[in-house]
Amino acid sequence: MKNRYHISRKIAVVTIIATVLFSCEKRLDDLYSNPNAVTTIDDAALYTKAVRSLFLETTDLSASRFAGHYGHYFVAGSTARIPDQYGDGFDNNYNAMFDGLYGGAIRHIEEVLTITSSPKTQNPVRNAMANVIAVLAYAKATDAYGDIPYTQGGKGKTENIVHPSYDTQESIYKDLIARLTSSISILQGADAALGYPNSEPIFNNDMEKWVRFANSVRLRLAMRIRFADNALSKATVAQCLTAPLMETNDHNAFIIQTEGTGNAWFNNRTGFPSIKMSVRLIDQLQGSADPRLSVFVSKNSNGTYSGMVNGLDDTAFGASNFADKSDIGIPLSSPNSKIYLISAAETWLFRAEAALVYDEDAVVANQMYRQGIKTALGQWEIDASDIETFMGSAVASLSGVNNEEQIGTQLWLAVIPNYFEGWTQIRRTGYPVIEQRTADNLSQGVTNGVLPTRFLYSSFELNSNYVNVSAAIANQGPNRIDTPVWWDKN
């Protein structure tokens, strides 16, 4: 009897053990799912992420460290100004900007494109909007680096491509324009309810404005390739003129970004290293009595506008009294200052250029030019009387002598605070003219004093995608900051 009790006790133990083991196995399945995140989501939340990223990228290192200097808009203090000396020892920055572009707007918009074109979730309107965002994101990447992964770019998740091959800038631009054309045709007359109601940060899902926006982006890209593929440029411009374009400041593509510390230029004005506005910019604005001076530039402690010279070497910089130069203007650098992708003013100026060089109609060109300037001034809420005064001045009309330079210069001013676009305009048209640095007190960097024309592929990209990036370098030219990109013929 006692023995049997012992045996049954042992059987009970074994049964308990078996039950415990079985429940352990079950627990494995329960623990598989991630409790910190979701596995499905409305693509609207990814779309807003992509759009926000695209806007925020206009204030990233590409602007504050590089394009702001290359565009001769400002000079940063301390070692942040080294790019101003045309050096290229910024491997980590080149990598961060590259990853930032692809990991920001592109990563998220590619997912949106996939969701909005998948059989069960397809939505042509959302897909068209997402295409416009994607075009802007890739355009910035190719404008910065030249040849980039495009057809295979950003497809790590959607197509499992982790070693994307590179495309030529020429082929990218052609495809970007085609994508815009197709998007515009879908967006024209589209049902807004199919778009992103309540989660569209740029135009609050206004389809009419969206068409203008997409078409203006197409015009920008068309003008970008003016010197590289004149025929396509001209044909595309003609197409753009058949659809509505951005005309008033109501049509501008901007957001106000108050998350965190708000507009990044606020930090750049108040934090370290400080940035001081360029003497080049101040001279232009002062020399033409442009009322945007007080918008773009703050007065220094002496109550005057005093600019920094770009490119000073270290000795000259030390003697420059940097600390007492003019800060960036308050309207550009408050926590709630607007950040822009593209504006009506910029669009008018493109139309002026197109009228001048494609239609060879100086009269229309001048009208457009004046409209561009007027719109640009209006963008900064300048008094109507001041605008009128300025519109009466010589710079506000094409002189007939240096029309292209006038248009280029006004474009340079109109794109502010999108400094990356400013540098890109200079690269494209050669205006405003940035002379080769030859003076003794100026740094010549690695370009012999010539304005840099692109960013470098980083050592990280060279390591992780060696074969493809090597092919791109073979096609495009040496991986140097003075190798021009395809559309850069000036």
Next chain:
Amino acid sequence: MKNLLRLLSAMVFTVSGMAQTSISGTVLEKDSDLPLLGVSVLVKGTTTGTTSDFSGNYSLNNVAEDAILEFSYLGFKTLEVPVTGQVIINVRLEEDGQKLDEVVVTALNIERDKESLGYSISQVDATQVNVVRENNVMNSLNGKVSGLQVTQSNTGVDGSSRIVLRGITTISGNNRPLVVIDGIPIDNGGGGTGQGGGVDRGDALSDINPDDVASISVLKGAGASAAYGSLGINGVILITTKTGNKRPGIGVSLSSTFMFTDIMLTPNFQNEYGTGFFNDFAPINADGKPVLDYPFSWSWGPRLEGQSYTNWLGQTDSYSPQGNPYKDFYQTGYSIANTVAFEGRSDKTSFRMSITDEDIQGIVSNNTLGKQTFNIRGRSQLTDKFSIDGKMTFITSKVENRPDLAEGNGNTALQLSLMPRDIRLTDVRNNTINAQGQEIKWNLDNTFNNPYWALNHLRNTDNRDRFQGLLAIDWKMFKNFSLTARTGMDYRVFDYTSHGARGAQSIKSGLGEYSHNNGKSRIWNSDMLASYKAEIGGFKLTASVGAMHRDEAFNNQYINGFDSKVRDFYNISNYKNSFSSESITKKAITSYYALGQFQWGGYLYFDTSLRNDNSSALPKDNNSYWYHSENLSFLFSRAFGLNPKFISKGKLRASHAIVGNDTGAYRTQAFYNVDQTVTLPYTVASIPGSLPSFDLRPETSKSWEIGADLGFFNNRLMLDFTYFETNTKDQIQAVPISGASGFETVVVNAGNIKNNGIEVQLNAVPVETDNFQWNLGVNFTKNNSFVASLNEGLSSIELGRLWSVSVEARPGEEFGGLYGNDFKRDNFGRKLITDNGLTQRGERILLGNINPDWFGGISNTFRFKNLSLSTLISVQQGGEFYSYGRAYRTYFGTDKRSLVGRENGIIEDGINENTGFKNEVAAPAFLKQFTDIFSNEVSKDQVLDASNVKVREVTLTYSFPQTILRDTFIQSASLSAIGRNLFFLYNAAGDIDPEAGYSSGPTGTAFEHSSLPSTRSYGLNLKLNF
């Protein structure tokens, strides 16, 4: 007093019944005549018996007159005494001259004869870790065990240590060995920070109290650790804690350690040039102060000749060198550790309780640690077939102000090392904050704070409570059949706060910042093992089956705020902008295994194990993986009956194992994070930068080793030799991928690393007399880690980066290559120099490798009567690291190396790129250093040889002789003078400690960045047993 103690101890230790006495007596040790406690006294052939008490007394009643009493005691010869009518039987037990076979703790806490093992195992006993007491017990193993590389980060008190066994085997895993305490695997996470700065929160192993450790076994190869499955893939460190011992006295022991810590090594500074630029003073601003920005706030000014100038405060001052700021800023630290332990043992029950208090003051004045450890361990034989073993450990610790590291703006070493050589540290201390609460600095650069501002206004507190509990049973269910079951938990609660006060540009543009992170982690392991033993002729067999379940849960909540409303108040309510986040991670593994041990003739042993793991982290239909091991041990000295006077021990061993591995939780699913936004009117979601893999396979590690354990001349000379190979395939890793994919990393099965190596351990007793003994131990390790292949299309995996130098795994190369920019050179290797006399950036090339060619240790112990002297010297040959700290100091002009060419410039050795003639243009020294290092990111000259020979430990111990202690209640006492990390006998990197990294990750030895000065410690340890 003595009676009271006796009464107390009798209450505690006496287990025997209070029956009437028929026979009584005393058991003494034969040589010393000291009473023996806990001697088993058994009436032979019956179950009647008792044990001796504290005084060696025993008593038994109702004993038959013709009975035989059996006195047995571990380590002593069993004595049988016929009763033959005596009522008092006093005996003296003699120590068993024949030494016991060395018993070692192996996987699953199974105790085995060392000679039966087919793999290499190193055992370290308690005195090696609790005399020279380190906060992190792992640091004490440095140089003592072949195959084990321990690198203590230089990151303040309670910093983490890098621990690698047999080289790095997995590309992106943590490569840290599993740590098992009393059979329960614990959290073994690493620590450290990245190049951008931050603090080292220490690692989970610093909570192991050295005073509670009884022994440490190091299981190096997979053959040894296969029973732990994937957890043991990087080897296992098995720690056995003390349980109650029988010994004379009342069972109280006391250990006290007091150590000083001071600076052992600082960078060499130049003392000839101060603030300024191009050998001139900085221009003076309108406010009367010099320009306090790059490059004028660097040390490229005029020669320091005591001349009058305007200093950084705008005052007229004399321009003179100010000495080594490290020596004034950092102080002598100390550590105090006290342990009181109570222990006892009878034949059925043993217990030990201890409490340890530890206080450390670091060399940074606000950096302290306070830690208390409570430990209770007990074992009891409830019936003759059923026993239990239990333990509870509670550790509570508080660390104040872990130092900010690397590029962190609170890194005081970075600030001090770049401070121009004419700036007086007292001026910096007295000018820290202005009336408006703004930080005052000698430069505007955000990278650096005033070190005293950082000390006072950039602070953090870490509180950690840790509980470890264990309950194990051992049940001999039937004859030859037993069942053991064990469950143990490692539960950690942490609470970290940190703040940076308002007023420093570098802290959120002067707005101030606060963060609070708290959470808990729980690792719960349960296992059971059923064993059957059989003996057929000369063939012995033990077969076991078992199962294990491991459950890991981690969660934390983090809040962060910036822009403070009120000064000096650190609570989230005080911040205008605040953010919070939380995370939960859970993972479980269930395993089943079978073990077999076969023994033939006492000289041939064969072990085998088979294990199946099932992991919740792997895709459901691919979450099960198998592995196995086979170990063979052949004692040829015993098999062939060799003469023990010459070959006293001869063993050949071989081991083979295949081990699998899983991955971290949630890496095989795609998901979306919902972004935390405050002012946006719409929802934002984001896709993580790491791409999941949906078809991950478990990685496998295949390894084999052969070795020999040889003993000569009655084991006066012992040699252990092992050769091993490991091949880890299908490694699961988050591989950094081209950013153009839209993602940063992808989790894949990629890469194949081959490791091989040689480990040699030599122990000798060159001299042994009654009064003098010399023990010599030498160990030598040579590891190779070779990257056989990487995932298709991957030409390199970047494992870490500092400035422009990366540490990489490239196929066909040794693992851990340091890549950086060389100078631009022609085909003959000559530098191409510009017309300005400057070098240029060239190709990105292999500049070094983090792995040493070999490393080892030499230990000597000399014992003369009651005095013993131990020394440990560690040696590392080869291996390289990158010092960004030196790079920084060189172009800031504070390093001694920056003196070159100050007056006349530097003529680079090379040829002019345009003319092809030898360069004869002198470039200003500043321009050369700044252009090379910063602008051109050339790192060639800052990759340094890590070879070094270091005096790790010196211990002088005096054991008080019994003649002194005889009339006291002290049973034994010893006093030791200790030194740790005393000095380098040789250091190829000169003024930089090759171990002074900021991370204890696998590639943590790759980078040095303005580390705290390396320290040495010395002090006293007193051990008393009552």
